Amino acid sequence: xxxxxxxxxxxxxxxxxxxxxxxxxxxxxxxxxxxxxxxxxxxxxxxxxxxxxxxxxxxxxxxxxxxxxxxxxxxxxxxxxxxxxxxxxxxxxxxxxxxxxxxxxxxxxxxxxxxxxxxxxxxxxxxxxxxxxxxxxxxxxxxxxxxxxxxxxxxxxxxxxxxxxxxxxxxxxxxxxxxxxxxxxxxxxxxxxxxxxxxxxxxxxxxxxxxxxxxxxxxxxxxxxxxxxxxxxxxxxxxxxxxxxxxxxxxxxxxxxxxxxxxxxxxxxxxxxxxxxxxxxxxxxxxxxxxxxxxxxxxxxxxxxxxxxxxxxxxxxxxxxxxxxxxxxxxxxxxxxxxxxxxxxxxxxxxxxxxxxxxxxxxxxxxxxxxxxxxxxxxxxxxxxxxxxxxxxxxxxxxxxxxxxxxxxxxxxxxxxxxxxxxxxxxxxxxxxxxxxxxxxxxxxxxxxxxxxxxxxxxxxxxxxxxxxxxxxxxxxxxxxxxxxxxxxxxxxxxxxxxxxxx
RNA sequence: GGUAUCGUGGCCGAGGGGUUAGGCACAGGUCUGCAAAACCUGCUACAGCGGUUCGAAUCCGCUCGAUACCUCCA
Numbered sequence: 001x002x003x004x005x006x007x008x009x010x011x012x013x014x015x016x017x018x019x020x021x022x023x024x025x026x027x028x029x030x031x032x033x034x035x036x037x038x039x040x041x042x043x044x045x046x047x048x049x050x051x052x053x054x055x056x057x058x059x060x061x062x063x064x065x066x067x068x069x070x071x072x073x074x075x076x077x078x079x080x081x082x083x084x085x086x087x088x089x090x091x092x093x094x095x096x097x098x099x100x101x102x103x104x105x106x107x108x109x110x111x112x113x114x115x116x117x118x119x120x121x122x123x124x125x126x127x128x129x130x131x132x133x134x135x136x137x138x139x140x141x142x143x144x145x146x147x148x149x150x151x152x153x154x155x156x157x158x159x160x161x162x163x164x165x166x167x168x169x170x171x172x173x174x175x176x177x178x179x180x181x182x183x184x185x186x187x188x189x190x191x192x193x194x195x196x197x198x199x200x201x202x203x204x205x206x207x208x209x210x211x212x213x214x215x216x217x218x219x220x221x222x223x224x225x226x227x228x229x230x231x232x233x234x235x236x237x238x239x240x241x242x243x244x245x246x247x248x249x250x251x252x253x254x255x256x257x258x259x260x261x262x263x264x265x266x267x268x269x270x271x272x273x274x275x276x277x278x279x280x281x282x283x284x285x286x287x288x289x290x291x292x293x294x295x296x297x298x299x300x301x302x303x304x305x306x307x308x309x310x311x312x313x314x315x316x317x318x319x320x321x322x323x324x325x326x327x328x329x330x331x332x333x334x335x336x337x338x339x340x341x342x343x344x345x346x347x348x349x350x351x352x353x354x355x356x357x358x359x360x361x362x363x364x365x366x367x368x369x370x371x372x373x374x375x376x377x378x379x380x381x382x383x384x385x386x387x388x389x390x391x392x393x394x395x396x397x398x399x400x401x402x403x404x405x406x407x408x409x410x411x412x413x414x415x416x417x418x419x420x421x422x423x424x425x426x427x428x429x430x431x432x433x434x435x436x437x438x439x440x441x442x443x444x445x446x447x448x449x450x451x452x453x454x455x456x457x458x459x460x461x462x463x464x465x466x467x468x469x470x471x472x473x474x475x476x477x478x479x480x481x482x483x484x485x486x487x488x489x490x491x492x493x494x495x496x497x498x499x500x501x502x503x
Numbered sequence: 504g505g506u507a508u509c510g511u512g513g514c515c516g517a518g519g520g521g522u523u524a525g526g527c528a529c530a531g532g533u534c535u536g537c538a539a540a541a542c543c544u545g546c547u548a549c550a551g552c553g554g555u556u557c558g559a560a561u562c563c564g565c566u567c568g569a570u571a572c573c574u575c576c577a
Binding site: 033046 | 505508514516517524525527534535536537538541542572574
């Protein structure tokens with residue numbers, strides 16, 4: 001597929017509007033996404049963001065771009081309210097080495113990303129693996145006059161940066177520096193070392209008891225939270241690259257400070273397009289670890305929670321996410337998931353039926369029918385949806401409508417001659433591409449059938465039932481159907497014989 | 504308090520000046536040994552009040568409500 005066939009538009013937080021996407025280098029995309037801080041189990045909100053960017057990554061590749069997707073692992077420098085490093089705190093609480101904590105939750109994070117069937121990024125750098133780069137960046141910032149040292153810590157001079165680069169600070173998050181300072185909730189925190197409350201640390205001197213520390217020209221200490229992303233995006237994608245993404249809640253201060261650091265270090269803006277995913281809500285409130293309003297993916301998958309009526313599988317949850325646009329908040333509810341479960345199963349079943357369809361060229365009467373045109377229009381609609389800021393909801397709606405044609409065809413409610421064989425072939429290809437390559441959905445029903453044993457057994461059973469039905473032996477026929485239902489297999493009788501699905 | 508976003512039918516959720524979103528649920532129908540599935544039909548909504556316009560759910564203003572951010576968060 002040629003990228004020129006698509007005029008991809010995306011919503012750029014930097015401009016506050018949708019823009020045509022123009023990569024720096026024809027055919028190539030550099031994308032950086034802020035990854036998780038690995039001090040605790042991932043929660044669903046994280047998952048939504050990474051699923052969203054996974055689909056963006058997949059789609060960019062699908063339409064022909066060569067993408068370098070960098071997503072970091074934050075394993076140092078992220079402070080809690082009381083000033084303790086998140087990693088160090090996690091380690092102290094669990095009596096582990098900080099690296100054990102990081103390793104444990106990194107593995108957990110990767111497992112979860114696999115469960116959601118997301119692709120691994122091209123590069124997944126760790127903050128602790130890039131201390132020299134971060135120290136170098138602090139030095140660059142100091143050299144450009146935007147950093148100052150105070151008792152071994154180094155701070156970014158936001159006021160000066162704002163003065164010399166009017167409008168640069170606050171552009172991304174839509175803030176005005178002066179208002180920010182005046183209205184900030186509690187700017188009276190112990191920040192005596194800073195010249196100005198808006199300044200932020202880029203290097204922090206270790207205090208007694210700190211365990212994650214490195215030597216630097218200023219002190220033994222550790223880098224500031226925002227610095228890692230600036231340093232690692234520069235290292236792997238260059239000083240200026242195409243797309244920078246992350247959750248909406250990182251827009252300020254994290255991303256704003258990132259921009260300032262990059263500009264402060266190299267004099268140029270880091271990313272041309274900033275993409276922000278919206279929050280996953282639970283009970284109409286932001287899902288958040290810190291205020292207890294969250295549900296773990298594990299509990300959602302197992303059904304062991306007080307919030308949902310039953311267990312929901314990973315692909316159902318992913319499908320639920322796809323039903324909404326990534327820039328909208330999404331409220332996780334039992335009803336919503338129930339609807340998603342039905343929708344997901346139907347879509348997968350439709351795909352299975354479609355892939356089994358054998359178009360018969362002899363049925364085709366040679367003319368282009370309304371049905372052909374309708375199906376081709378729906379394919380265009382699905383692509384148009386994705387081209388318009390990755391609108392999975394639109395694409396999904398188009399797939400559902402395509403699915404309606406598939407069933408009509410299978411049920412002989414429309415005649416095979418109404419659809420040209422090449423249209424069927426195209427439908428088969430595109431439908432499957434959307435489900436597997438673009439959305440990254442897996443058919444969970446077939447997951448335990450890798451060697452075909454179940455298929456073989458089912459064929460035999462349905463064969464016996466068919467024979468019984470031909471002899472109008474309803475008790476046997478119904479016994480088979482009820483027995484299968486008891487183990488979660490639904491038998492569906494159609495015009496062309498019976499099929500089955502596993503719930 | 505400041506800033507932003509949003510308020511869509513029973514539920515979830517797209518869209519965004521005139522033309523069906525889609526899914527789920529519900530009702531009726533077709534098919535079927537029965538059922539399920541599938542298909543068809545119905546339910547046609549945009550918080551409230553003003554304004555702009557030939558025309559507004561869509562643009563503007565105000566009101567109400569919700570959410571998010573304002574140096575912990577994806």
